[in-house]
Amino acid sequence: MNPIKICVLAGDGVGPEITAEALKTLQSVCRTRSIPLDLTEGLIGGCAIDAEGIPLSPATVEKCRMSGAVLLGAVGGPQWDCQPANLRPEAGLLAIRNKLGLFANLRPARVFPALQNASPLKNEIIARGVDLLVVRELTGGIYFGEKGQTEVDGNPSAYDKMLYSEYEVERIAKVAFEAAQKRRGKVTCVDKANVLETSRLWRRVVDRVRERYPEVELNYLYVDNAAMQLLRDPSQFDVLLTENMFGDILSDESAMLAGSIGMLPSASTGHGTLGLYEPIHGSAPDIAGKGIVNPLATILSVAMMLRYSFSLEEEACAVEQAVEESLAFGRTPDLADPAYPAKSTQEIGDFVAARA
Amino acid sequence: MNPIKICVLAGDGVGPEITAEALKTLQSVCRTRSIPLDLTEGLIGGCAIDAEGIPLSPATVEKCRMSGAVLLGAVGGPQWDCQPANLRPEAGLLAIRNKLGLFANLRPARVFPALQNASPLKNEIIARGVDLLVVRELTGGIYFGEKGQTEVDGNPSAYDKMLYSEYEVERIAKVAFEAAQKRRGKVTCVDKANVLETSRLWRRVVDRVRERYPEVELNYLYVDNAAMQLLRDPSQFDVLLTENMFGDILSDESAMLAGSIGMLPSASTGHGTLGLYEPIHGSAPDIAGKGIVNPLATILSVAMMLRYSFSLEEEACAVEQAVEESLAFGRTPDLADPAYPAKSTQEIGDFVAARA
């Protein structure tokens, strides 16, 4: 078997801690199943700014391109917040997505049965089932459109352009329909077609793509209504398909439904199998280095990596299984519950690595 | 005393039912307190399209301009969904906001103690208190920026431009700080300054405006984080200040926290005292004409109207008090609770009118 080749971008804040724990699990999975593993490391975000003067160097991009998958921790911190926009840690994150052509961001959100109490929603709503997947377009829209400063009638002004081409919508719509085929067969496309021209283009293209997936159910929802429905009854959703900015907002809202954002992984993929995997939470500088950050979101990101980039389904399931078991073994403070022992980042990481 | 002059735009779907009930309360308040009332009516939305071929005629705009306040029901319905964008009911709503210069949309969201069970949030989260005000910019941003179709590298594309001038941000920021002064003294400005140039302009202007309100606390939150925090702990918020599109999404999310969107009013104001008052829910064509729609959001909009456009604070409080009392008297189906009798739209409307 060829080695699985992974580039690790630990990043800032809690990044190094969570990627270290996730790598333990990955190494354990590979060791017990005799899968050769080839790891390299690269800099991104604030640590790259400090070391190389920019948040993402061509050398890091090249390392990622030569790999089968990228494992990312998190980027950002207050010490870089006063930099101009293009020299901030987040610029590195946006650039790596763009340079690697990772247009599809997959963010599953589900409530683990053991974590019902951690969800802000009433138990009777959760009992109906929360298990949805946000498919977010990641390299287009207002994130990457032209932006700048200007004057309007002598008034200093600024603008950001949301731009989508049919091609961009088509490829992400396919991802959503294909994901729905493997899940519960339902796509909800979220937009603001009563206001935005881009949303109307989305609807035209999505209507066309759906013809190739006659067994998948499709409906449309305005983004304001979607933000409500996610609270009222999340069980109505299977796959949520949406553009970059709406996806940013709705996937974070969905994530919160799960109780702790410390539990949720994400995958960013493109046309091939190269993918970037990261927890959906941020760099949490306030708790960095204390050994209390929840490593499970990053470990679950490794499971997504095994599944999507390396087609190692069984291994992915083993990791997910071990994560579920860890919830009974003990918990980091974000999931604190008097019924379970408090554990450190490392203790949880060791437990999962030993079982996966 | 001069008469208070109100233009009623009942609109579509449940619009005529809810405005009828709200007018009962208004008439009762004016009668018992000898306040002369001068009512006119106008068409907006789908009914205007059917009668006049456009969703908002100059005649309706003129009637509104000649009034002290506008009471709006709701617009829209499936029969007008295939029209081109500028001939849809929503275009009437966007146009009236714009023509009357109503740049400030105020959307209070609170959980009525009697409705704790209706909120999707766990009781222990609600117990900390949910009482926030979304101050949404209403006549700028991506709603009103240039939009259209184009080609990019031979690919059919569409775009929407988000544009803000300092002037627009300054006037809405003032509204937020002034509202906070009368409330709990805290403004949270929600944006996406790590990505958007317009958000960075917002921060510059808001920082400047805050200097005039040294006793008000100000913090900034990214919109994705705000969508989470609203679920995790809504008690942390007093006034949320944000641009048009983010405000659309976050105010609907906030509204859902309150349990039923049938309870929440809104006010849209500009430089003078002329304001437009409407429930935040839509036209709900599926339940129109059945006598089951909740009239309380529209009745509470009348309270906001009395307070903001006519400075009738005592009368506004009387209406709000009567609404709270009605929750023990009985409820429309959206608030169904076996502990309280089921009542029709009209019965609730009669009850509130008699007490206000």
Ligand SMILES: CC(C)[C@H](C(=O)O)[C@@H](O)C(=O)O
């Ligand atoms: C850090 C930020 C630029 C980023 C985004 O908005 O895409 C983050 O919120 C995310 O969702 O990964």
Ligand SMILES: CC(C)[C@H](C(=O)O)[C@@H](O)C(=O)O
């Ligand atoms: C109907 C629609 C155009 C409108 C908006 O987005 O402003 C509505 O959602 C609202 O919030 O009043």
